[in-house]
Amino acid sequence: xxxxxxxxxxxxxxxxxxxxxxxxxxxxxxxDVAWYQQKPGQSPKLLIYYASNRYTGVPDRFxxxxxxxxxxxxxxxxxxxxxxVYFCQQDYSSPxxxxxxxxxxxx
Amino acid sequence: EVQLQQSGPELVKPxxxxxxxxxxxxxxxxxxxxxxxxxxHGKSLEWIGYIYPYNGGTGYNQKFKSKATLTVDxxxxxxxxxxxxxxxxxxxxxxxxxxxxxxxxxxxxxxxxSA
Numbered sequence: 001x002x003x004x005x006x007x008x009x010x011x012x013x014x015x016x017x018x019x020x021x022x023x024x025x026x027x028x029x030x031x032d033v034a035w036y037q038q039k040p041g042q043s044p045k046l047l048i049y050y051a052s053n054r055y056t057g058v059p060d061r062f063x064x065x066x067x068x069x070x071x072x073x074x075x076x077x078x079x080x081x082x083x084x085v086y087f088c089q090q091d092y093s094s095p096x097x098x099x100x101x102x103x104x105x106x107x
Numbered sequence: 108e109v110q111l112q113q114s115g116p117e118l119v120k121p122x123x124x125x126x127x128x129x130x131x132x133x134x135x136x137x138x139x140x141x142x143x144x145x146x147x148h149g150k151s152l153e154w155i156g157y158i159y160p161y162n163g164g165t166g167y168n169q170k171f172k173s174k175a176t177l178t179v180d181x182x183x184x185x186x187x188x189x190x191x192x193x194x195x196x197x198x199x200x201x202x203x204x205x206x207x208x209x210x211x212x213x214x215x216x217x218x219x220x221s222a
Contacts, residue, residue: 034208043202043212044152055210087152091208095168098152 002026004088006099014107019075021102023088028068032092035064035073038101039084047086048073080106109133111203111213118219124191127216129203136184137161139205143177143188146215147199155201158186193220 003026013019023033031051036044046055048064051071061076075082083106088099114128129141143155156167158177165177174197176189186203198220203213 036209043215044204044209045212046208046210049208055208089152089209094166095170096154098154100151 001095002029002090002093002097004090004097004099006088006102008102009100011102011104012107013078013104015078015080017078019078019082019104021073021086021088023066023071023073023099025069025071025090025092029090029092031067032090033064033066033071034089034091035062036087036089037082037084038087044087075104078104078106082106109206109211111205111211113201113203113213113216116217116219118221119193120222121194121220123193124189125193125218126187126189127201127218129186129188129213131184131186131205134206134211136179137181139207141177141179141186142204142209143175143186144202144204144209145171145199146202155188160186190218193218195220 005024007022033051035048037047038044047058047062051066052064063074065072085101085103087101110132112130117125119125137160140157140159142157145153154168155171155175158165158179160179178187200215200217202215205211
């Protein structure tokens with residue numbers, strides 16, 4: 001299985017900060033990467049697919065980039081409502097696999 | 108509006124089986140694979156497998172092949188996952204997810220395995 005190594009595991013930031021999360025695949029996954037947001041007590045929610053495409057209704061402060069093995073997820077200006085755990089996921093080969101998650105907390 | 112409505116929490120004894128359901132609405136049930144994902148407490152997400160409601164075709168993560176069985180009832184647009192020979196390691200929240208790129212998720216079903 002492809003391993004998705006996500007860093008950092010934890011982020012403590014202030015509202016208005018810029019946040020970057022990275023995901024490294026154990027082998028090339030082309031651009032078959034998605035990013036999800038999971039708020040406390042909720043199901044995951046799709047934010048980004050094919051590495052850089054924003055899903056319907058997702059605010060433009062959320063962006064993704066990358067190809068091959070290295071991927072980046074950015075929140076340009078963090079808001080209090082962005083408190084959540086963020087996961088990357090590859091869908092290049094079966095089984096689909098997820099990163100370990102990044103917990104974002106707001107000061 | 109697409110909705111995936113899962114069955115309620117389950118408390119089951121070690122060694123037993125449990126069958127949880129996921130009722131889809133708001134889209135044509137047979138158009139998309141239905142996936143199942145496990146989330147152990149405080150941990151990441153693991154893909155269990157999928158079923159294609161159109162023809163009942165399935166695919167499993169090798170890790171869960173002897174643990175889970177996926178089925179569907181197209182007449183009620185409902186997907187099912189049966190978990191067998193349960194141990195404490197199977198205590199988790201289980202999600203169904205559908206659509207392209209797991210765009211739609213159920214609310215999750217908590218399964219607790221305890222004597």
